[in-house]
Amino acid sequence: MDELVIGICDDLKDERAVLARMVQAHCQAVGQRVRLRLFSSGEELLETVRRPGQLHVLFLDIYMPGLSGIETARRLRERDTSMVLIFATTSVEHGVDSFEVQASDYLVKPFRQEDVGRALDWCLEHRPAALRSLCISVEWEEWKIPLAEIQYIEVLDHRACIHRVGEKDLYTRRGLDDLEAAVDSGDFLRCHRSYLVNMNHIQALKGNCFCMADGTMVPIGSSSRTKVRSRFFDWLYIKTRERR
Amino acid sequence: MGTPEEGAQLRRLLQVWMELSCVSPEVEVWDAGAEPVLTEPAILFWDLDSGHPVPALSWDLNLRECALFLCSADPRKAIDSYALHPTGFLTKPVGLEALERGLDRCVELWWPDLGRVEVLCERVRLKLPLCQLLWVESGRRGCVLHSSMETMTVREPLSELEQRIPSGVFARCQRSFLVNLNHVARVESRRLYLSDGTEIPLGRGSKEHFLEQWKRFCALRKGTPEWEGRDG
Numbered sequence: 001m002d003e004l005v006i007g008i009c010d011d012l013k014d015e016r017a018v019l020a021r022m023v024q025a026h027c028q029a030v031g032q033r034v035r036l037r038l039f040s041s042g043e044e045l046l047e048t049v050r051r052p053g054q055l056h057v058l059f060l061d062i063y064m065p066g067l068s069g070i071e072t073a074r075r076l077r078e079r080d081t082s083m084v085l086i087f088a089t090t091s092v093e094h095g096v097d098s099f100e101v102q103a104s105d106y107l108v109k110p111f112r113q114e115d116v117g118r119a120l121d122w123c124l125e126h127r128p129a130a131l132r133s134l135c136i137s138v139e140w141e142e143w144k145i146p147l148a149e150i151q152y153i154e155v156l157d158h159r160a161c162i163h164r165v166g167e168k169d170l171y172t173r174r175g176l177d178d179l180e181a182a183v184d185s186g187d188f189l190r191c192h193r194s195y196l197v198n199m200n201h202i203q204a205l206k207g208n209c210f211c212m213a214d215g216t217m218v219p220i221g222s223s224s225r226t227k228v229r230s231r232f233f234d235w236l237y238i239k240t241r242e243r244r
Numbered sequence: 245m246g247t248p249e250e251g252a253q254l255r256r257l258l259q260v261w262m263e264l265s266c267v268s269p270e271v272e273v274w275d276a277g278a279e280p281v282l283t284e285p286a287i288l289f290w291d292l293d294s295g296h297p298v299p300a301l302s303w304d305l306n307l308r309e310c311a312l313f314l315c316s317a318d319p320r321k322a323i324d325s326y327a328l329h330p331t332g333f334l335t336k337p338v339g340l341e342a343l344e345r346g347l348d349r350c351v352e353l354w355w356p357d358l359g360r361v362e363v364l365c366e367r368v369r370l371k372l373p374l375c376q377l378l379w380v381e382s383g384r385r386g387c388v389l390h391s392s393m394e395t396m397t398v399r400e401p402l403s404e405l406e407q408r409i410p411s412g413v414f415a416r417c418q419r420s421f422l423v424n425l426n427h428v429a430r431v432e433s434r435r436l437y438l439s440d441g442t443e444i445p446l447g448r449g450s451k452e453h454f455l456e457q458w459k460r461f462c463a464l465r466k467g468t469p470e471w472e473g474r475d476g
Contacts, residue, residue: 122329230370
């Protein structure tokens, strides 16, 4: 990932500033590019962050006027299950609740620079697949493409074409087997000898094709039809269960 | 777990979950001080109140290769448990709903042990997870299976299909209808409603037996004495 977008939501301006400094200092120390977004309430955060992927990591206070941090997190999880959530609060009573919203850590104020660093290091090391990137070389230029951005990869004239959401296609000389191994994500399915599809972007299964969100039809190989269909339905079932 | 009683209680609860979810993983109760029987469990429940430290784990919890659930009667231990990055924290006594929610977080680990029914649909052999099969209706030349994702027509008669699926979770509510009790939202005197709003008739001939099965199912879910006496 080129740039990590980190949100800090705290009703106290000074607390936001202190945490922002700690985050920036740590990211600078480990060489991670970062963009910070600061919010003063749960309402402001929910108003701004409406789509999955807008924030990669969020530090969230619990006691705030209006919506509490726990309630804000519950509503956020309905929109984005992959965001890394870290509570940063004076409250020690919401540890059990924090697990319900799948938090990655719980920092109790006053915390130190190394506590923030440790929490961030863990997040960076174990980032969800949706936050990982695929590194490729496009005409001698190195690209890091977030996996969430990839719709599908197709082999065309001995080159792999990476179709992205709302961005231009990218061509690379790597083979599809190699790219499939590099992607290494359960969200991707090799549905055809020449196609690797990101199941998050499949709109429907129509006959022997996957209909993608942009209307493109991706074919399913005839020899692996039963296997592909079963894997896709299992993936759907698992995702439904995880989001319950 | 801290005491043998707590271990037995969790095991019973897991068995209820397994029966209701149609999952059959191997379960081993591990005495905190003893050597583990399953050396690399996919899912580990550990009682923080046992007095024994959580063992050094040889597998990486965070690569989704296994899941760790920490349990304690003290909810304040939840924050400290983040040091181990567990999949979940369960407050004792553990309830079925909390257990279910936690296990949904590591669904990929128990998915291979999920009960399935194999059907032949349009010359394609499919293995449909039982937990996702909502209801089945008898058709002219076989039956129609309604899952949460799709509807499939198969040539097999309903009576034959019924023999291949667990009776504790699936019940015949009318001569031509079989429902998954996990998806029943409401039962009325002549019909029942599924969680997706589907209305299914409740036949006079099937009513008594269906209501018995429904009662047992509800007792299992709520943890009433009906299942307390069952062999754990």
